[in-house]
Amino acid sequence: MRYRIEIFRKDRDNEKGYCQSFWYETESEAETVASALTALNEQSALSDTDGNTARKIEWDCSCLQKKCGACAMVINGVPRLACQAKLSEFPKGLIKLAPLSKFPVVCDLVVDRSIMFENLKTMKLWLTEDAVQTDKSQQLSFESSECIQCGCCLEICPNFYSGGKFYGMSAVPVTMRLLSESDKKASKEIIKQYAKHTFAGCGKSLACRNVCPKKIDTENLLVNANAIAIWKRF
């Protein structure tokens, strides 16, 4: 099958973006957007669908197994991982790729997600005392720790914007892990930060629930985090 892969590109030295399309042909059911991008970049002379010479497509990747979050991008309008998106999911043969729009674009599909990590630092998200582990904490800690900080949840969130006071869903799993393993005294600062940077700004659209590549039950994490931090139920 022949796919037309349309990429919203941006050069490093130019603010303005542009679309460029490439043909990619494969019969393999296993091929993904990630493998197509790899194969295109391995062509000795990459040319677009109009026959113009094109420079290599810049994109991030690492594990290729949905375990690291590096290759998050917008695929046919939905934020997801390139290694997760099989080409066979697009029977019409048109695949549109764009960088995550909530972060500064470095080049093509590469974005600077540093703000996510800076926000976690601002929220002082670390343990201040030894973890207290129970059956319940282990379950929550495991689920929370599965978060790969890819940014898909922030892309789909109607309330998050880079640089705003609301830090979005990506801060919740980190908060939840720490809350689940901290006693009341150690939780104080985490609760304060959570109320300020997460609870206060969350519009409860729960759009994040539909796009998490790890299928983390974001609603469950929010319910648990709110129960501890806001409603003082535990």
Place this chain on the structure above:
Amino acid sequence: MDDRTVNVVGAGLAGLAAAIELSRKGVKCNLISFQPSERAQSVLAEGGINAALDTMGEGDTTEEHFKDTMKGGCYLETESAVRNLTDNAPDIVKELYRLGVPFCSENGRIILRNFGGQAKKRTAYAKSSTGKMIMTALIDETRKYEAAGLVTRYQHHELVAMDVKNRQLVSISVKDRFSDDTFTFTGSTILCTGGLNGFFEGMTTGTAANTGNAAAIAFDSGVEFANLEMIQYHPTTVAICNKRMLISEAARGEGGRLYIIRNGKPWYFMEEKYPELGNLMPRDVVSREMYLVSRRDDCEGEVFLDMTGLDDNIWKNKLSDLRSEIISYLHKDPAKEPVAVSPGIHFFMGGIKVTDEHETNIRGLYAAGEAACKYHGANRLGGNSMLGALFGGKTAAASAAVSAGQCIVKKTETPVGTVSSPEIRHILRDVLLEGLGIVRNTKSMNDSLQKINTLCDKTEKNSIDSKRIKFAAAMLNSALARTQSLGAHFLMNDG
């Protein structure tokens, strides 16, 4: 707080362990990595981490862990290094538990599972996502020191050059891949840059972000490497798009069985040939047997991993993540049908030669994690990789802290090329695979070396390609120099 600073290149398990240890000693750290820690290969580690915690009533001891590690590695590593590792393992795992790693436990007692090459239960685990769980806890811990100004992250930065004079590290050059600016960092440096996956592009279980360039640059700068022929082929991997997917050893630790069809019936060859540990023999032995049985005239088809006998509790509580992964990529439920598997490149026992203190032959330069040749000898035991990375990172940090001085960071105007040619990368990969398979012979290794030598004329002097070619030749020369079979280096010469 003083001005002593150490550069740590790589932010996976070894890099984070080093950064945390330096911070605890009050030494600053520049934590340099190509991508943030969340993207490091360490998050892929699955089955667990070994420590003789003896929580299962089997009377396990650190001495037995030491003996198993030495034996599994075919006694190639020095006893002192392995003893340090295994003696410290229980404290390392207990500290991880205190940092909140959700190891499977009951009322504070960490539950251990069986792993290859070890008769006793010694592997602490968090289902089949142990690496990810440990990384998350260490990332959170490191954040504390970032906020305190002890750790400064450079998380879109790549090592592109090293300046070594008279066996002393002068500086490293690091390129910001976002801005394309290059900087030099003076001062003591720990390389935690991972294994050599980049030389076997698409054929390993590791990260695609590893190019192998760091090793090539270090080697070209005069850093000594050792045991480069010791490449671990993990027995149970499956080809997926552009890589090999690992099916954790935990699958066999929990009861999975390997078989091949012989004379029309399943033959559980590992259980028949090696009753002492069966499917849990060390990985070099299992992979070799799989290679050999699949070439027998009386056997047909592929080797299968049969996990259909595992009970529901094991799937639910210990391997639920592994099961979903197999279903997602292979469209097969391992609880209902066996999965065809074959050995794939998984780990590099060889690497930068370091002392027990993790010093290299270059003053001011240290190495840890898979980048270093330490602890695992000729074959690494499952569960010892994360342990080696954590202990190695911590030890390297303690050593580097002693010699640490000021670090000066300067922008440099000299552009450094880092992009290797896909054509040369692929030739190197194919030629190395021909020479350095599971079963090797002198002729094919020599043929591979010859092919690699002919590539030298096709590249510019001092280019990254020329450094990679030089390194690939070193791997083959290292293999050719070992004329007897040992661990992962198994020779079967014709005639």
